[in-house]
Amino acid sequence: MKKAIWFRSDLRTLDNEALYLATQSEVAPEAIFLVCEDTWQCHHWAPIKQDFLWRTLEVLNEKLAALGIKLHIKNIGKFSKAGGALREFCKTHNINKLYFNAEYALDEKNRDRAVTAVLENDGVEVSKHHGNLLIKPGMVKTQQGEYYKKFTPFNKRWRAILAQETDVTPLKPNPFPNINPEPLPNVSLKAQDSSDYPASEEAALSKLGQFVGHSVEVYQAGRDRPDQNHTSELSAYLAIGAISPVTAARALQQFSPEFPYGLPEGPDTWLTELAWREFYQHLIDFEPRLSKGESFQRETDSIQWRDDEKGFIAWSEGKTGYPIVDAGMRQLNETGWMHNRLRMITANFLVKDLLIDWRKGEAYFMQNLIDGSFPANNGGWQWSASVGTDAVPYFRVFNPVRQSEKFDPQGAYIRKWVKELDSVPDKHIHWPHEWLKNMSNTEYYPPIVEHKAARERFLTTFKQVKHG
The missing domain is CATH 1.10.579.10 (DNA Cyclobutane Dipyrimidine Photolyase, subunit A, domain 3)
Structure with a gap:
C-alpha cells in the first residue's frame, strides 16, 4: 500500500505541503492530475490559461520523474466525475492515503467533499492541506471569532499570525530513484498559445529572484504605472500554483529581521498585495454565495x-x-x-x-x-x-x-x-x-x-x- 498526491492548482515541487508529506515514506508516491475541461469552460477558464497550465504540467512531469514520482493524467471532463476517477486510480495503484492542497471556491469544495466521501468509504485516508496560502482560512478571525469583512484589520491580524510562523525552512520533497518520464497523453484543450510566458516552476522562481533583486524596492512608486515595468509578473504562476505564496513571502525576509514588520516601502506594499490575495481566498471560503454570482452587499x-x-x-x-x-x-x-x-x-x-x-x-x-x-x-x-x-x-x-x-x-x-x-x-x-x-x-x-x-x-x- 502507498500514498498519492492529487495535483490541482499547485503545480510545483517546492513549498508544496501535500507533496512534501506524501514523500515522507519509503515508497515513492503516485501523482495524478485530473483534466476537467467541461468544468473549466463553465468556470470561464481562458484558453491561454489552459495552454499555460498544460505546458507547466509537461515540465512538472519531468521534474517529478527525476524525483522518482510518476504523474498520471486523466481527462474526466467534469468535477462530478472526480470521485469515480480517483476511486479507480487508488484501487489500481493500491493507494491507502491521498494528499491534496485545498481550494476554496464552492464547486471545488463540493468536489472535494464528494471525493473524500467516496474514498473514505473504500478505506482510503484523505489528507487535506492548505499549501496554497500563507495562513489558512479560519486562523484570521476577529476577537468575536468571526471572519474579517474589511481588509485593513484582516491585514493587521494576518501579519501578526505570519510573524509567529518561525519555521521558514523550504519544504522540499524527499527524492526517490529517478524514473523515465512518460509523455503526457494527448488532450484536446481549447488552448491559445501562451509561449510568451515561460512555463515552469524554475521560470517562476527566476522571475521572483529578478523582481526581489531589482524591482521590489521601487514597487510602491511604480506599480500603478502601466508604461513602466515594475510588476512581479508572477500572477500567472500563482494562479496555477507554479510558485507558492510561501516562497514569495520568504524572499522578502531579507529586507527586515522583524519580518513581516519593518519592511521598506516597496517590499511592504508587495506583501500587502499577497495579503489581498489571501483576503479574497478567505472570503470565498466563508461566503459560498460569492461563488454563485451574488454581490457581497x-x-x-x-x-x-x-x-x-x-x-x-x-x-x-x-x-x-x-x-x-x-x-x-x-x-x-x-x-x-x-x-x-x-x-x-x-x-x-x-x-x-x-x-x-x-x-x-x-x-x-x-x-x-x-x-x-x-x-x-x-x-x-x-x-x-x-x-x-x-x-x-x-x-x-x-x-x-x-x-x-x-x-x-x-x-x-x-x-x-x-x-x-x-x-x-x-x-x-x-x-x-x-x-x-x-x-x-x-x-x-x-x-x-x-x-x-x-x-x-x-x-x-x-x-x-x-x-x-
Whole structure:
C-alpha cells in the first residue's frame, strides 16, 4: 500500500505541503492530475490559461520523474466525475492515503467533499492541506471569532499570525530513484498559445529572484504605472500554483529581521498585495454565495443594470473612444494579461460609465486572463463595482481621462496598444478627439458615452438602491 498526491492548482515541487508529506515514506508516491475541461469552460477558464497550465504540467512531469514520482493524467471532463476517477486510480495503484492542497471556491469544495466521501468509504485516508496560502482560512478571525469583512484589520491580524510562523525552512520533497518520464497523453484543450510566458516552476522562481533583486524596492512608486515595468509578473504562476505564496513571502525576509514588520516601502506594499490575495481566498471560503454570482452587499443585487450589448462589445474590443480603456482591453485581448491599474480603470468604466452588470465583465476577464483566479477576479470586480466587501465607495467614479493623465502621463502605454493614436501629441493623447478632427483623422473611435452624464446616471441608480 502507498500514498498519492492529487495535483490541482499547485503545480510545483517546492513549498508544496501535500507533496512534501506524501514523500515522507519509503515508497515513492503516485501523482495524478485530473483534466476537467467541461468544468473549466463553465468556470470561464481562458484558453491561454489552459495552454499555460498544460505546458507547466509537461515540465512538472519531468521534474517529478527525476524525483522518482510518476504523474498520471486523466481527462474526466467534469468535477462530478472526480470521485469515480480517483476511486479507480487508488484501487489500481493500491493507494491507502491521498494528499491534496485545498481550494476554496464552492464547486471545488463540493468536489472535494464528494471525493473524500467516496474514498473514505473504500478505506482510503484523505489528507487535506492548505499549501496554497500563507495562513489558512479560519486562523484570521476577529476577537468575536468571526471572519474579517474589511481588509485593513484582516491585514493587521494576518501579519501578526505570519510573524509567529518561525519555521521558514523550504519544504522540499524527499527524492526517490529517478524514473523515465512518460509523455503526457494527448488532450484536446481549447488552448491559445501562451509561449510568451515561460512555463515552469524554475521560470517562476527566476522571475521572483529578478523582481526581489531589482524591482521590489521601487514597487510602491511604480506599480500603478502601466508604461513602466515594475510588476512581479508572477500572477500567472500563482494562479496555477507554479510558485507558492510561501516562497514569495520568504524572499522578502531579507529586507527586515522583524519580518513581516519593518519592511521598506516597496517590499511592504508587495506583501500587502499577497495579503489581498489571501483576503479574497478567505472570503470565498466563508461566503459560498460569492461563488454563485451574488454581490457581497446583498442590496446591490437589485440594481437595474443596462442591457447594452453594443456598449459591452465596444468595451471588450477596446473601441470605446477612451484611449486608456481601449489600451487596457487590447492588451488583455492580445496578451492574456492586463496591468492591475488598468483592470481597475476598465472595470470601473464598464460598471459606472456604461452601467453594465459587473458579472459580465468578471466573466470576460476570466475568459481571457492567463492569471485568471476566481477569488481574486471576483473580489476585484466587486471592489470596482462598489458591491463587494470593503469596496471602493460607490460615489468614487474614476474619470478615465484623469486616470490616463496620472498613470500614463506621456501616453506611452496608450500608443503601444492603440496604434491609431501613434501620431497624436502628448498633450492630446488622453483625449485626442478634437486634435484628430482638426487633422481630418477618422481612424480612431468616437467616445461611446459622455463621462459626466454617465457618472450622474450611475450615482442616481446606486443611490436608489442604497438609500431607497
